[in-house]
Amino acid sequence: MxxxxxxxxxxxxxxxxxxxxxxxxxxxxxxxxxxxxxxxxxxxxxxxxxxxxxxxxxxxxxxxxxxxxxxxxxxxxxxxxxxxxxxxxxxxxxxxxxxxxxxxxxxxxxxxxxxxxxxxxxxxxxxxxxxxxxxxxxxxxxxxxxxxxxxxxxxxxxxxxxxxxxxxxxxxxxxxxxxxxxxxxxxxxxxxxxxxxxxxxxxxxxxxxxxxxxxxxxxxxKHAKFESEFLYCLECNKFYHYILKNDSSVDNVKFFQDKFSRNFNHILRTIIYWSDYPKKERILFLKKMHYSYKDSFQFLKPDTILKKIDYFLFKAKLFRLLDSILVFKKKIINL
The missing domain is CATH 3.90.550.10 (Spore Coat Polysaccharide Biosynthesis Protein SpsA; Chain A)
Incomplete structure (x- = not known):
């Protein structure tokens, strides 16, 4: 049976x-x-x-x-x-x-x-x-x-x-x-x-x-490894794009602008604060991040002067300068 x-x-x-x-x-x-x-x-x-x-x-x-x-x-x-x-x-x-x-x-x-x-x-x-x-x-x-x-x-x-x-x-x-x-x-x-x-x-x-x-x-x-954090944020971004494709109302766009921006800022912080990568590898990750965010630039809305500087340098592909500024911020915070 x-x-x-x-x-x-x-x-x-x-x-x-x-x-x-x-x-x-x-x-x-x-x-x-x-x-x-x-x-x-x-x-x-x-x-x-x-x-x-x-x-x-x-x-x-x-x-x-x-x-x-x-x-x-x-x-x-x-x-x-x-x-x-x-x-x-x-x-x-x-x-x-x-x-x-x-x-x-x-x-x-x-x-x-x-x-x-x-x-x-x-x-x-x-x-x-x-x-x-x-x-x-x-x-x-x-x-x-x-x-x-x-x-x-x-x-x-x-x-x-x-x-x-x-x-x-x-x-x-x-x-x-x-x-x-x-x-x-x-x-x-x-x-x-x-x-x-x-x-x-x-x-x-x-x-x-x-x-x-x-x-x-x-x-x-516990903190996850940077690579994991990076992939997690990218997968979330794909999901947000899917939602916006089905509802692109003004209120919805504003809400997900905040989501995209939070993920972006989180990845930047993770590269500098949580990782122990040398400068060369950090630059490579920033380049990879730039490519992955090419469809999301329009949703990045900085809410402070410092973030506006970060966003500008990132969009302009000035990765070495951006890295130096982020490292400088970290040193100030740790003083």
Whole structure:
């Protein structure tokens, strides 16, 4: 007899989370909806995480384990998606946990070409206390791409997180959508932005069955490498262009001028303040940045005299002078 395919594939990257992993997996096993598979991807853990994963897979036929050398969460998620067979995909972090109705809540509201978004509870590390219910939208839906600008303007209500959303696997496969493993922070947000361009509706429900634990000293509090920051900003810029293509109203253009400018200023600061590149490499990055921003110059609106100088030098390709000025600013700040 052919084994029935799972409705939902849950993908959980695992990296040195043995302290929390059992609670996470057990919360999935306890779901009120049973037609799921759990894909655990061990990303080169050095603790007991792999042994825990294997033990659960031996006890449950619908739990699969895959291992890879430490390549990061994006590569782990891509491996999970490659081996998933469910109609839908969910992503659960290995140091969080879910309430028993997490999956069924998605399925009660899902429909073709739509994404369902749950609220979620944010919990402080070592404190079993809800800090906030993060979403603001409950039992409301938006049409895409028409309402996309509204969603982004109220960004705190949607978030780039994956764990409170459900995805159609066929849409992902047919559009070759993967996580960019060279982006080490914000990779989930970029994936979410690209997925929004494939669907026609975004639905918010009032349930909050995901428990997101914000831990001290977590990876999300650390700076990413400059190359990652650079690629992240460029991907966001592509998304902003997509939104403006669908709505170029004056208010919308003004809003995204600020977005483009923030990204631009962030990259400039990152080159000088967060990187340890020698001058020659910084100049090369500025040249690369100039090429990547060629379609975005019209949206760069400096709000101070110093930024106007930076923008002018950048547009004029006076990269060495710009670099010298930025380095000088850094020295003054550090005095």
């Amino acid at each position: 052919m084994k029935k395919k799972p409705v939902i594939s849950i993908i959980t990257p695992v990296y040195n989370t043995s302290k929390y992993l059992i609670k996470c997996i057990q919360s999935i096993i306890n779901q009120s909806f049973f037609e799921w598979e759990l894909i655990l991807v061990n990303d080169g853990s050095a603790d007991d995480s792999l042994n825990i994963c294997v033990k659960f897979s031996q006890e449950h036929d619908n739990i699969k384990v895959f291992s890879q050398e430490n390549r990061g969460v994006s590569a782990a998620r891509n491996l999970g998606m490659l081996n998933a067979v469910g109609k839908y995909l969910c992503f659960i972090d290995s140091d969080d946990w879910v309430d028993k109705d997490y999956l069924i809540t998605f399925l009660k509201s899902t429909e073709e070409n739509a994404m369902v978004v749950q609220d979620y509870k944010k919990i402080l590390d070592n404190e079993i206390k809800v800090v906030e219910h993060v979403n603001g939208y409950h039992n409301i839906q938006f049409s895409l791409p028409k309402d996309l600008n509204l969603i982004i303007k109220e960004y705190r209500y949607t978030q780039g997180y994956l764990f409170n959303k459900i995805f159609e696997r066929e849409l992902i496969v047919n559009n070759s959508l993967v996580f960019v493993d060279s982006i080490t922070m914000g990779e989930d947000e970029i994936f979410y932005q690209k997925y929004l361009q494939l669907i026609g509706k975004l639905k918010f429900v009032g349930a909050d069955h995901y428990n997101y634990v914000e831990r001290k000293n977590s990876l999300t509090t």
